Amino acid sequence: MGVTCVTQVPVAEGKSVQQTVEMLTRKLELLGAEKQGTFCVDCETYHTAASTMSNQGQTGKLMYVMHNSEYPLSCFALFENGPCLIADTYFDTLMVKLKGFFQNAKANKIESRGTRYQYCDFLVKVGTVTMGPSARGISVEVEYCPCVIANDCWNLLMEFMQSFMGNHTPGVPSVFGTKHDSIYSPADTVVQYMELFNKIRKQQQVPVAGIR
Amino acid sequence: MEAPPVTMMPVTGGTINMMEYLLQGSVLDQSLESLLHRLRGLCDNMEPETFLDHEMVFLLKGQQASPFVLRARRSIDKSGMPWHLRYLGQPEIGDKNRHALVRNCVDIATSDNLTDFLVEMGFRMDHEFVAKGHVFRKGIMKIMVYKIFRILMPGNTDNIEPLSLSYLVELNVVAPAGQDVVSDDMRNFAEQLKPLVHLEKIDPKRLM
Numbered sequence: 001m002g003v004t005c006v007t008q009v010p011v012a013e014g015k016s017v018q019q020t021v022e023m024l025t026r027k028l029e030l031l032g033a034e035k036q037g038t039f040c041v042d043c044e045t046y047h048t049a050a051s052t053m054s055n056q057g058q059t060g061k062l063m064y065v066m067h068n069s070e071y072p073l074s075c076f077a078l079f080e081n082g083p084c085l086i087a088d089t090y091f092d093t094l095m096v097k098l099k100g101f102f103q104n105a106k107a108n109k110i111e112s113r114g115t116r117y118q119y120c121d122f123l124v125k126v127g128t129v130t131m132g133p134s135a136r137g138i139s140v141e142v143e144y145c146p147c148v149i150a151n152d153c154w155n156l157l158m159e160f161m162q163s164f165m166g167n168h169t170p171g172v173p174s175v176f177g178t179k180h181d182s183i184y185s186p187a188d189t190v191v192q193y194m195e196l197f198n199k200i201r202k203q204q205q206v207p208v209a210g211i212r
Numbered sequence: 213m214e215a216p217p218v219t220m221m222p223v224t225g226g227t228i229n230m231m232e233y234l235l236q237g238s239v240l241d242q243s244l245e246s247l248l249h250r251l252r253g254l255c256d257n258m259e260p261e262t263f264l265d266h267e268m269v270f271l272l273k274g275q276q277a278s279p280f281v282l283r284a285r286r287s288i289d290k291s292g293m294p295w296h297l298r299y300l301g302q303p304e305i306g307d308k309n310r311h312a313l314v315r316n317c318v319d320i321a322t323s324d325n326l327t328d329f330l331v332e333m334g335f336r337m338d339h340e341f342v343a344k345g346h347v348f349r350k351g352i353m354k355i356m357v358y359k360i361f362r363i364l365m366p367g368n369t370d371n372i373e374p375l376s377l378s379y380l381v382e383l384n385v386v387a388p389a390g391q392d393v394v395s396d397d398m399r400n401f402a403e404q405l406k407p408l409v410h411l412e413k414i415d416p417k418r419l420m
Contacts, residue, residue, distance in 0.1 A: 048334060049274070063333065082332050086323040087297070093318050094299055101274050101334070187323075 001070070002123075002145035003153050003184045005161070006192035007170035008199065009138045017128055017135040024126050024140065025115060027164040033119035039127065040069045041139075041193050042111035046095065046102040063102060065095060066190050076190040080198070084187040107132070110197045112139045121145050122160055129200050137200045140165065141189070148183045150176040232300065232317040233394050235383040235402055235411040244357070244379055247408045248346060251355060254404055255348040263358070264289040265343045266369050268327065270335035282335060284326050288342070288369055294321040303415060310392065311399040313413045317386060342372050345379065352394075353401060356382045381409050 012020045029035075046063045066076045067089075075091040078084035085091075095102065114127030125141040142161055147153040154172060161169040174195070175188045239247050252260070266288050271279040285296040301316030322329075327337075345358025357379050361372035383402060385394050402411040 061332070061334075077329065079332050083325045083328045085325060085329040088321045090318055090320045091322075094297070094320060097299055097301075097318065098272075098280065100276060101272055101280060 001184065001186045002143045003147050003150050004141060004143040004189045005157055005170065005173055006139060006141045006189060006196055008196055009140050009165065009168045017138060021126055021128055021138055028117050028124060031119060031164060033117035033124060036116045036118045039116050039125045040111060040113045042067050043194060043197050045105045045108040047105060049101050049103050064194050066194065068190060071186055076187060078191065078194060084191055086187055110201065139196055149181055150179045150184050229389045230317055230386050231314050231389045233312040233314055233385045233398060235312050235398055236414050237381045237409045237411040238378045239381060239409050240378050243408065247357060250405065250408060251348045255350045255355065258349065261347050263345065263347055267343060268340040269338045270330050271338045272335045282330065284330065295324055295326045297322050297326060310395055311413065312395040313415065342369055350401065352387065353383060353385050353398060381411065383411050
């Protein structure tokens, strides 16, 4: 996977989530990007059950289990500021077996779904982030496919994002900071989505709820 | 030309319950060569395959009486292979006529930060060992003949000593639940290995 930046775009003043998504996708299409199917990134939250906590004397931890449609046969399991495990999809079956120790906070399930666009060497995914039935925000993922070293192509990524995101172009993602010259991996993208989802969960709900 | 669209729904883990059917036996070191010779004749024609694996067994203790056990296995001699995480359930209490030990199993391939991740989840390593031996295949049956080595210093897989003067022989099949005909095929194959080795259904509980 090429170096990827995942960021949140705020809902435009006076518009709904869906209208803002349409504004972004229209800009992309005007640039010349081609639609290439859809994508989905979802995140489930597990917390350690009370029974395990009392034995180990530690505070409960949150574990996130995520899927990315770009890697349909994989499952990503991670702790905030902790390791990110990449496993195959049988990991979900294992979590079912572990339900006495890790409880699935079903209400916290959050996902981003939308369209994939290709523009030359860039892959752009604009998604509506939903939690349950309500739309909570917009995620934009931009990947520069030919490069796998984060610091080598950040400037190019930023310039491309400015062409359709304008003022909403983000700064350097925090995962790039620790990368130095090591190869970018799909786990880094998933960590960025986890950070974005956590930020969105804390934000106030978008006043115009619901997806049309 | 438009590329085919990526699936919208991510493919989530199969809910098919896989079961492991197992028969075990052992041979003394001096009988190893004749057993390998017979297996080469009976099994599928393939390049002789040896393995050197390091397995760590992790436990998660909760308020339940029995801790949750997970096995993490990695290849020492083959580079680039994923780590193998395995869950094995309690043996099914079937009728006495069932020829093999049957238990639920979940096999997961993972990245190599598995041990760090398990510790973060709250698991602690209970014991570890090195397994070195040969693997054969006949259809969906897998036959392993291997020696278990004790690790003298934790984490150092170069300093090992054999646990016994024999090789463990295992015949196993992983198949979806309900395919009891598998154990008949296993019994028939095991017959062909007699008297070199007697493969039987060994209930781990009875050994404890």
